[in-house]
Amino acid sequence: MDNVIDIGSNALDFIKQQGGVVTVRLSPRYGCCGGLANIAVAEASTPADPSLYQSHRYEGVTLFIDPALVGQGLSINVEGWWKLRHLYVDGSPLNSGHTYTK
Amino acid sequence: MATQDTTSPSTAEGMGLFERYLSLWVALAIVAGILLGQLVPAVPETLSRFEVAQVSIPIAVLIWAMIFPMMAQIDFTSLLGVRRQPKGLTITTTVNWLIKPFTMFAIAWFFLMVVFRPLIPQELASQYLAGAILLGAAPCTAMVFVWSYLTRGDAAYTLVQVALNDIIMLFAFAPIVVFLLGISNIQVPWDTVALSVVLYIVIPLAAGYLTRQTLIAKRGPEWYDNVFMKRVGPITPIGLIITLVLLFAFQGEVILQNPLHIVLIAIPLIIQTFLIFFIAYGWAKAWRVPHNVAAPGAMVGASNFFELAVAAAIAIFGLQSGAALATVVGVLVEVPLMLALVRIANKTRHHFPAESA
Numbered sequence: 001m002d003n004v005i006d007i008g009s010n011a012l013d014f015i016k017q018q019g020g021v022v023t024v025r026l027s028p029r030y031g032c033c034g035g036l037a038n039i040a041v042a043e044a045s046t047p048a049d050p051s052l053y054q055s056h057r058y059e060g061v062t063l064f065i066d067p068a069l070v071g072q073g074l075s076i077n078v079e080g081w082w083k084l085r086h087l088y089v090d091g092s093p094l095n096s097g098h099t100y101t102k
Numbered sequence: 103m104a105t106q107d108t109t110s111p112s113t114a115e116g117m118g119l120f121e122r123y124l125s126l127w128v129a130l131a132i133v134a135g136i137l138l139g140q141l142v143p144a145v146p147e148t149l150s151r152f153e154v155a156q157v158s159i160p161i162a163v164l165i166w167a168m169i170f171p172m173m174a175q176i177d178f179t180s181l182l183g184v185r186r187q188p189k190g191l192t193i194t195t196t197v198n199w200l201i202k203p204f205t206m207f208a209i210a211w212f213f214l215m216v217v218f219r220p221l222i223p224q225e226l227a228s229q230y231l232a233g234a235i236l237l238g239a240a241p242c243t244a245m246v247f248v249w250s251y252l253t254r255g256d257a258a259y260t261l262v263q264v265a266l267n268d269i270i271m272l273f274a275f276a277p278i279v280v281f282l283l284g285i286s287n288i289q290v291p292w293d294t295v296a297l298s299v300v301l302y303i304v305i306p307l308a309a310g311y312l313t314r315q316t317l318i319a320k321r322g323p324e325w326y327d328n329v330f331m332k333r334v335g336p337i338t339p340i341g342l343i344i345t346l347v348l349l350f351a352f353q354g355e356v357i358l359q360n361p362l363h364i365v366l367i368a369i370p371l372i373i374q375t376f377l378i379f380f381i382a383y384g385w386a387k388a389w390r391v392p393h394n395v396a397a398p399g400a401m402v403g404a405s406n407f408f409e410l411a412v413a414a415a416i417a418i419f420g421l422q423s424g425a426a427l428a429t430v431v432g433v434l435v436e437v438p439l440m441l442a443l444v445r446i447a448n449k450t451r452h453h454f455p456a457e458s459a
Contacts, residue, residue, distance in 0.1 A: 025324065027323075027327045028327055028328075028331060028332070028335065029175055029244070029247035030171060030172070030175060030244065030247075030331065030335030030336065030338065031121060031244050031245040031247060031248040031338075032168070032172055032242075032243070032244040032245045032338050032339070032342070032407070032408075032409055033121045033124045033245050033248075033339055033342070033433075033436065033437055034118060034120040034121030034124065034336070034338075034339040035118065035121040035245065035247075035248035036118075036248070036335070037247040037248050037250065037251035039247070039257040039260075039261060040257060041323075043323055045322070045323075047324060048322060048324045048325065079182050079183055079186075080179065080182040084179055084182060086179050086182070088180070088183060088258055089257070089258070090186075090258055
């Protein structure tokens with residue numbers, strides 16, 4: 001999985017507890033003056049449309065990942081406690097939210 | 103010598119046509135508002151009748167339209183990551199809340215009450231100072247994602263810093279504003295400031311949080327991001343421009359009598375923006391904070407949550423006040439200033455340690 005995304009051991013355990021599926025996608029954030037940036041987020045659930053993602057199997061976990069995030073040196077980790085425990089993506093700069101043509 | 107950083111995104115990638123030329127749209131909104139107020143005075147007169155407890159209902163609706171989308175995208179669970187970038191969070195939180203409001207007050211007071219004393223009547227200068235104080239007490243909450251993107255900032259850190267600032271703002275905005283207005287001899291009743299905090303921070307924050315939690319539980323996070331926020335997110339800048347048109351429909355006389363005042367108000371705001379950026383950025387360099395945290399951290403403090411400042415100025419001092427005008431000057435200079443800071447940050451990237459993982 002090193003070439004796709006790194007998943008920490010605690011995150012792997014958490015994903016398995018939640019059903020063994022993780023989705024890594026881009027989440028938009030809107031600026032107050034306009035503008036848009038995307039943040040990589042991870043959720044322990046199946047995406048609405050799996051065909052839009054690359055899928056991989058890794059140590060009993062099914063990973064769906066936005067192709068734009070593959071091989072970017074990112075890692076999935078887990079933090080928090082009890083019901084606030086959640087996944088996060090580390091090592092990610094923000095991504096463009098605009099279609100850009102030179 | 104600084105070198106051009108070729109790995110940084112171009113402005114066009116993070117910002118569309120509207121936001122890159124925001125100053126132009128704001129200037130056009132000022133002109134449109136003044137024309138509306140002068141040519142069709144019935145519009146502001148009619149709107150001013152819709153008031154409850156001195157709160158203009160049309161303006162309150164527009165301000166909620168501006169602020170709610172920002173609050174609806176805040177992920178408060180990201181606060182659990184507060185330990186991940188302790189240096190960056192310490193610097194930015196300290197600069198935002200313990201330094202920025204007070205340097206804004208000091209710089210604005212020096213220019214508006216001392217240097218420009220022959221040019222601005224005392225009463226009006228106090229109002230402009232009040233507007234500057236409101237700007238200084240409200241750090242950026244949404245646009246920082248764009249500034250962070252343009253400097254290749256760390257996404258996880260930016261999320262945590264924004265959520266942390268919004269929580270602090272809930273408790274710190276009113277006391278800081280009342281304290282600084284008090285030492286400026288501008289007396290405002292606590293209940294008026296408290297009402298503006300409830301109307302323009304507590305209610306949108308609670309509504310945003312509840313909307314986010316409810317819709318994600320019902321429809322899933324992808325639907326929320328890609329359908330709901332896609333519709334709601336762009337409302338903020340539209341609400342901003344309409345608010346400015348209405349604001350200047352009320353402000354027309356003040357502007358026409360004192361057009362130079364916009365430039366005079368802008369001077370301390372510009373100095374403050376650069377000062378705060380360099381305090382946070384220099385501190386981050388001294389603490390060897392990685393550039394992908396140092397740059398967005400410095401941007402958060404330099405940039406203002408001007409929707410809140412505009413809203414509070416209107417709620418506390420009124421639509422026709424000098425305070426409201428001063429907060430709008432903050433909007434006018436925001437984007438060009440911040441893009442200049444983005445360029446500085448990108449050209450000085452090599453002075454900082456390698457990016458954190």
